Amino acid sequence: METERLYEQDSHLIRWEATVLACEAVIDGYRVVLDRTAFFPEGGGQLSDGGVMGKVRVLETHEKEGHIYHFTKEPVPVGAAVECRLDWPRRLDHMQQHTGEHILSWAFWNLYGVENVGFHMGQELVTIDLSRPVTQEEMDAAEELANRNIWEDHPVRCYTASPEEAAKLTLRKKTEKVAGDLRIVEIEDGDICTCCGTHANRTGEVGLVKILRQEHTKGGSRVVFLCGGRALGDYRQKNRVTMEAGAALSVKETYIPDGIRRLKGELAAQGAALREKGRMLTDLIARDLLAAAPAPGRMGRVILTCQPDLDAKEAKLLLNRLVETPGIAAVLLYRVPGKEGAEGRVCYLLGKAPDSPADCKYLCEILNGLYNGKGGGKANFAQGSGRLLPNWQETAGALYKLL
């Protein structure tokens, strides 16, 4: 069931007639073999083609043990002649990324002798692995050379060569294959290497190569880039984001980093002022609570207070202020509102001055019971949290009887 590989002869063939040689049911659909195909099976880092055969959609194309399988949802009759049509935008995208990869890899190799040791084309991003990390200046220069090669619109030739003929060529990259003819891809004034994929007819078809970033890998580097339509889409999205960010900050796009730094500075100053106000507030609350502290009971002088307006930091600050006073123990409750309709929590902090006879751990266990909560600690400090009941402040009053 040898299939003639039309994509090797003409990467721009979009419509062709073929005969169905086999169609067998597999998980989730069928796999079809044709006598001739321009659907490229995934390989050499390039993604697979899709399209239609007759009225049936071809979702993916894969090669296994020399056979090319077309994956479909519906069956096609064996022996039928079908008109096939390639999903051209998908193929063009793959050819732009793939040919662009040749050009960018050549640029790194040509300028710095840095070799491409791996290539990956995903649905969104494309990467090449280089034999060593490159500097920003090297990336800029390689990108510049690659784009110049594209704008000069050089022809891209694909042909087969015998091993003897191939040995005379200065190939950037050679397949591991040792016997038989090799498929050579040659770009005028540019890349030359062995490759099984589909390529643009001229470099101009690639449109643009844009490096996004470099990621450091073990002993080398991974360069993330986009070509053609993907690069345009990325530019469009980034342009929209920068315009929105500029408008939100009321600055020109080039001043966005300055605008963000300014905002962060203002935010830090406001945060510091807020913390100072919080400290002053807790000092005032502490003064009032200490002035009204109850007479000593069986656990000494214990201040029990609910503070619905304090946050966790302020509550901790207040507790520390209260227990600085000799003989004082404090039980402080505050609340943490629930996010997105979830029930909030009531939180409790318990502490005491070193000379207080109170037992914070014991009192915390009582609160756990009152609020169906969890928490614990030691005699001098304990904390916990429980259900935020609507009457959480009144509930705490039950503790008075024990103090």
Ligand SMILES: [Zn+2]
């Ligand atoms: Zn190629």
